[in-house]
Amino acid sequence: MTGLRDPGIDISSCISQCYDGAYVLRGHLSGVRKRVNDLNLAAIYMYFHANQLNLVFVDTCKKVDHAASFFSLLDCVYIFLLSSVAHSLIMAKQKELHFRREIQLKKLSDTRMSCRYTSIKGVLTTLQAHLFSLEELTEDYTKSIEARDLLLQVSSFQFLLSLILFEHIFFFSNNLPTLLQSEKISYAAAASCIEGTMLTIANLRSDHEWSQIWAQAVPMAEKCSITVTPLRQMQQYTSNTTR
Helix, strand or coil, X not given: CHHHHCCCCCHHHCCEECCCCCHHHHCCCCCHHHHHHHHXXXXXXXXXXXXXXXXXXXXXXXXXXXHHHHHHHHHHHHHHCCCHHHHHHHHHHHHHCCCCCCCCCCCCCCCCHHHHHHHHHHHHHCHHHHHHHHHHHCCCCCCHHHHHHHHHHHCXXXXXXHHHHHHHHHHHHCCHHHHHCCCCCCHHHHHHHHHHHHHHHHHCCCHHHHXXXXXXXXXXXXXXXXXXXXXXXXXXXXXHHCC
């Protein structure tokens, strides 16, 4: 409140208020929202819809079994490779594989959709380094059991296909919250962006887009020495996960 008073802002002239999701600000009992309303009842509270969109995506990922399992595994990989030994190893493997730059692992966030996209993109780009690192860590008696378990799951074609699929989904939806936060965007432009994003994601369910994802996954699997699951099994797998 002091921050509002110091510049000489007249709270009685405020017609609405909106905050970036932080409860300490929007709390209806003792947050800034409540204190502003105590001084001016006309200052209507408006929810921060860009943040709400982030929460919808994150919550949806938790409700879909396959997505929940995928992101849980991704989080386990991040936590396991966070230790100094494992982190140094994966950085070294990136250098051995001649990556243009070192890619740091990103932790998943329950409120920021962009963090999920960055995490997925990072693992997809450095998947070979991840596999080599986990394989080497299976020889470390202090980490061997967990490393073997993670290696078994990460080296599956299902995990690779999921990486590519979710990378596509979050690539197309990642910019939407940023666009909705723009000071210059109109209601018409916002509606158009939302509709366009929904249509693009819906089109990912088409046979053509699935063929494109498959075509991207197969050569990458061969490069990483991952066994490609037969097409019939994968069609059954996708049918079950999209119901």
